[in-house]
Amino acid sequence: MIKVPKQQFAKCDVIYTEQVGYRLGKENFLNLRSDRVVARFKHAIFIYNANAGQKDISRTLRICVPILSSAIDELLLLKTDRPGHAQLLCSEYGEHTDLVVILGGDGTVHECVNGLASLAKRPAIAILPGGTCNDISRTLNMPQDIRQAAETVVSGKLVPLDAMDINGHCALNFWGVGLVTEVSNNIKDSEKALLGKVSYYLSAIRTMREMEPFSYTVQCDGKLYEGEAVMVLAANGRYIGTNELPFRNIHADDGKANVFIIKNTNLALMKEVFTLDITLEEDSASEVLHCSGSEIVIQTESKMEADMDGEVYLETPAHIRVLKHHFFAIVPSSGSLG
Numbered sequence: 001m002i003k004v005p006k007q008q009f010a011k012c013d014v015i016y017t018e019q020v021g022y023r024l025g026k027e028n029f030l031n032l033r034s035d036r037v038v039a040r041f042k043h044a045i046f047i048y049n050a051n052a053g054q055k056d057i058s059r060t061l062r063i064c065v066p067i068l069s070s071a072i073d074e075l076l077l078l079k080t081d082r083p084g085h086a087q088l089l090c091s092e093y094g095e096h097t098d099l100v101v102i103l104g105g106d107g108t109v110h111e112c113v114n115g116l117a118s119l120a121k122r123p124a125i126a127i128l129p130g131g132t133c134n135d136i137s138r139t140l141n142m143p144q145d146i147r148q149a150a151e152t153v154v155s156g157k158l159v160p161l162d163a164m165d166i167n168g169h170c171a172l173n174f175w176g177v178g179l180v181t182e183v184s185n186n187i188k189d190s191e192k193a194l195l196g197k198v199s200y201y202l203s204a205i206r207t208m209r210e211m212e213p214f215s216y217t218v219q220c221d222g223k224l225y226e227g228e229a230v231m232v233l234a235a236n237g238r239y240i241g242t243n244e245l246p247f248r249n250i251h252a253d254d255g256k257a258n259v260f261i262i263k264n265t266n267l268a269l270m271k272e273v274f275t276l277d278i279t280l281e282e283d284s285a286s287e288v289l290h291c292s293g294s295e296i297v298i299q300t301e302s303k304m305e306a307d308m309d310g311e312v313y314l315e316t317p318a319h320i321r322v323l324k325h326h327f328f329a330i331v332p333s334s335g336s337l338g
């Protein structure tokens, strides 16, 4: 690891950032302040999922490609042609590019980071909200308007972003069991195509009526929690189903995941949890337990399906390791991650 005093950046050919060994040529830097690296990229790949969200993909491309190509010397457009394709594209092209721009929803971003996470040299990532919920782009404070988001990619700054390694898979936003998984599973494709994010609320209401509590144990940095719950959630990001989690101190760059254990499906409580600005203390005796840590093991009495970033393909038990500053991501130049 080479540390370079800021005033010497202009003299360097190559800069290695401390956290991930991410390599940038000096020509990539337009501006550098204490908390701020604004990059100009020579080469980027643009991965888009035309199957995400409800938007007109041709129109979206007509808006954002000219904006991106005005600031990126070589921009390679890659369209996903099937589930899993974004991951393959990222593992194939990731080490040979400076930036991956992702146009899609959380499922597409999830695939991309799984393709990038184990690369020795990881490119920076930028997320354009092209899906239904776009929770990861919300955590990055990216504008939800596609033109403004594309403009942010070329005018924004790079910040370090944590990821979660869960049983060898990578998630940026959350891992969860119980209610959150059932809500994902109960979304009807016909409703999602027609109603977009409203389909999540309809599914949540359908699911809450039927949800039975389950037995869990959570070890969070060595501290044990156990009991019955309807949902256990480990969050790196701040949004789920477009709703901002009402807990302060959730930062996607602090090396920690926040674990929330929700004990029952009282509708009023869920409304409170997802709409009000409340702060929960560790070991709170309320209906929601909260703890945070970097090494978390979650077990359930019998195997349960788990949801990661909206995708359901793993089961409990889950061993979660927070990978501090594993990625660099573009955020608006005036923003931060918390």
Ligand SMILES: Nc1ncnc2c1ncn2[C@@H]1O[C@H](COP(=O)(O)OP(=O)(O)OP(=O)(O)O)[C@@H](O)[C@H]1O
Binding pocket: 049, 050, 051, 052, 053, 054, 080, 081, 082, 083, 084, 085, 104, 105, 106, 107, 108, 109, 111, 130, 131, 132, 133, 134, 135, 310
């Ligand atoms: N060409 C394709 N045809 C069919 N499915 C695809 C294709 N490319 C990608 N996919 C799949 O599309 C799914 C949905 O994408 P994504 O999750 O990004 O959008 P979304 O569900 O609308 O948004 P969000 O997850 O933010 O609510 C992903 O699981 C991905 O695997």
